[in-house]
């Protein structure tokens with residue numbers, strides 16, 4: 035039997051009985067918003083949590099049967115449907131760890147046979163769980179603070195923020211660094227980490243070297259966003275790149 039890198043069945047082996055996507059049931063086209071799995075010997079398997087999280091729902095419903103929904107933070111949710119009656123081991127509010135048993139595979143709710151329906155919802159939208167189970171896709175975590183990333187890059191390039199450090203807030207210390215950091219008058223290979231941020235933003239090869247190509251791309255980008263097109267990445271350009279208001 036096939037095995038997932040991030041299984042939702044304790045024994046690990048599984049067979050996909052119905053994948054994510056459009057399917058025809060009783061002549062009707064329907065969207066299947068999850069993946070249907072059976073384990074080794076169909077019902078002989080425990081259902082386990084896909085990832086760490088907090089139980090949001092653990093109850094019975096006519097269609098989903100005995101089911102559990104877990105909140106993994108940052109808008110990521112997973113659900114485990116059609117569990118065996120009386121097998122749920124968690125309740126709403128419980129903290130769960132990846133691999134923790136949630137219940138037992140069953141055939142409760144609107145089903146034709148025992149299986150686990152597993153689905154993943156990201157930011158209000160169901161996505162194909164297969165790549166997540168296989169481990170080729172992962173839940174996105176909170177967006178990193180762009181200013182903090184920039185401050186850390188500046189520190190790595192030898193700058194200092196003596197009073198506030200890398201606090202993720204744009205202030206006078208940042209402006210002072212931004213004035214010196216990457217500029218056409220100081221075409222330099224020195225500020226490698228900051229230059230990489232610039233190159234990412236203006237869409238040129240990211241090699242950390244502020245050469246002619248980068249400078250031209252900066253000028254083009256500055257025209258596009260309505261800044262003074264001088265090829266100098268000063269405070270105004272940095273604010274635009276980092277999304278500082």
Ligand SMILES: [Zn+2]
Nearest residue numbers: 068069070151
């Ligand atoms: Zn299903």
